[in-house]
Amino acid sequence: MRIIPVALIPGDGIGPEVVAEAQRVLDQVARMSGRFRFQYRSFDWSCQYYLAHGKMMPDDGLKILQDFEAIFLGAVGFPPVPDHVSLWGLLLPIRREFDQYVNLRPVKLLRGIESPLREVAPGEIDFIVIRENTEGEYSNSGGRLRQGTPQEVVVQNAVFTRYGTERVIRYAFERAVHSRQHVTSATKSNGLNFSMPFWDEVFRSVGQAYPQVKQELYHIDALAAYFVTRPKSFDVVVASNLFGDILTDLGGAITGGIGIAPSANINPEKRYPSMFEPVHGSAPDIAGRGIANPIGQIWTGALMLEHFGLMAEAELLIDAIEATLLDGVKTPDLGGRHTTRDVTDHIIQRLTAWEKAPE
Structure with missing residues (x-):
């Protein structure tokens, strides 16, 4: 044993x-x-x-x-x-x-739970969110200068490494290979002009090794809306530390509340x-x-x-x-x-x- x-x-x-x-x-x-x-x-x-x-x-x-x-x-x-x-x-x-480095959260509507979304039945929401868990927006980098004064300056750095980004995205693709072969990536490359274009480049690069897997990139604001309007369409969602944190709480909300997630x-x-x-x-x-x-x-x-x-x-x-x-x-x-x-x-x-x- x-x-x-x-x-x-x-x-x-x-x-x-x-x-x-x-x-x-x-x-x-x-x-x-x-x-x-x-x-x-x-x-x-x-x-x-x-x-x-x-x-x-x-x-x-x-x-x-x-x-x-x-x-x-x-x-x-x-x-x-x-x-x-x-x-x-x-x-x-x-x-x-x-x-x-992998935070994994199922977004699954269990039998016996009623979703707050209309016309969604158990089994119709069933996907996972893979959140990068060790770097990104929650990196312990930054500081505060002239604290408490009108001239106070606050800097919070988001740190993305190629090594860290590649491995979590690759993990998401591997999960998709054994699921419904569909990966969705959360980004905000139109607003965060360094970190998110980099994230998108790595996603596309890793994705080349998985031609059989459907691959989609959505800006985080649109993706949050799609969690509500078409949650049945997702299989594996991969996101940075902050975006994944937000999306998974939303995922809990549409499947009965974070109390059971x-x-x-x-x-x-x-x-x-x-x-x-x-x-x-x-x-x-x-x-x-x-x-x-x-x-x-x-x-x-x-x-x-x-x-x-x-x-x-x-x-x-x-x-x-x-x-x-x-x-x-x-x-x-x-x-x-x-x-x-x-x-x-x-x-x-x-x-x-x-x-x-x-x-």
């Missing part, structure tokens, strides 16, 4: 609640599979840790994490710690030091651990009330299973999520009256019923 060491960082707010529920589901999938089990170790790195220690994780935190095969994260962020402190103190160092921060070569986290935030307003939606965290667990090549187990888990939604078991954010634990219990019941069903 394969043993997969996983670092748990439950984090803040609803993070510990949904991570605990996802663990229960993943352990049930592992028991049913018999091919693997997860070996967990939990870390209390969070905003509470920051308030106690003045930092989001210990100085040797990255060294500790490098021995794991995956990091399973809940949510980070809680008042009074500023968001930029929590982000730059934990998530971004992990993504960059472990070269998690999963994401993966992947080092495709597996030289370092990859990190899996739901898109939702820490939601301090509902923390401790037992009504947080665990589906985003559980679906994120399915992405982790896929990363380890456990495709059948991942598909079974998504089927159980959809069956639960179809049964009407939903938390208040989806219009239901069930608790966090109710949803998890029903997903596990679905899995158990299938395990015991006669062939």
Whole structure:
């Protein structure tokens, strides 16, 4: 049996609640599979840790994490710690030091969820967004001069490398080869006159090696509109760090809300651990009330299973999520009256019923 060491960082707010529920589901999938089990170790790195220690994780935190095969994260962020402190103190160092240059987010309308878009049925929205995750607009480059004065100057540099741009675009094309063979690239080359023409050139250059794949370039403003007006037309979308961040939240909105959306921060070569986290935030307003939606965290667990090549187990888990939604078991954010634990219990019941069903 394969043993997969996983670092748990439950984090803040609803993070510990949904991570605990996802663990229960993943352990049930592992028991049913018999091919693997997860070996967990939990870390209390969070905003509470920051308030106690003045930092989001210990100085040797990255060294500790490098021995794991995956990091399973809940949510980070809680008042009074500023968001930029929590982000730059934990998530971004992990993504960059472990070269998690692919951020992968499915945009999929599950059965049992009604899209806010008219005349869109489950199965008709089903694509992925590949976001460059380590450079671009979120590069730690720039500064502020004469701060607080009328002459203040603020510079925020976007840094794009050919190496970084080529590899994430190539990853998108490889995903498309095994999907519906269609890649769409987000750009803004009519306004950002250095970085985006460069991005477009690399996209076209990499695309030459994939003549069988349909290739399209859209300006980000038009592409955002197309997510709403024709979401059925997409297969794989590739975007820079900032554009991908915005598009994926929009993708979550058209498929039921970011409360159920999963994401993966992947080092495709597996030289370092990859990190899996739901898109939702820490939601301090509902923390401790037992009504947080665990589906985003559980679906994120399915992405982790896929990363380890456990495709059948991942598909079974998504089927159980959809069956639960179809049964009407939903938390208040989806219009239901069930608790966090109710949803998890029903997903596990679905899995158990299938395990015991006669062939």
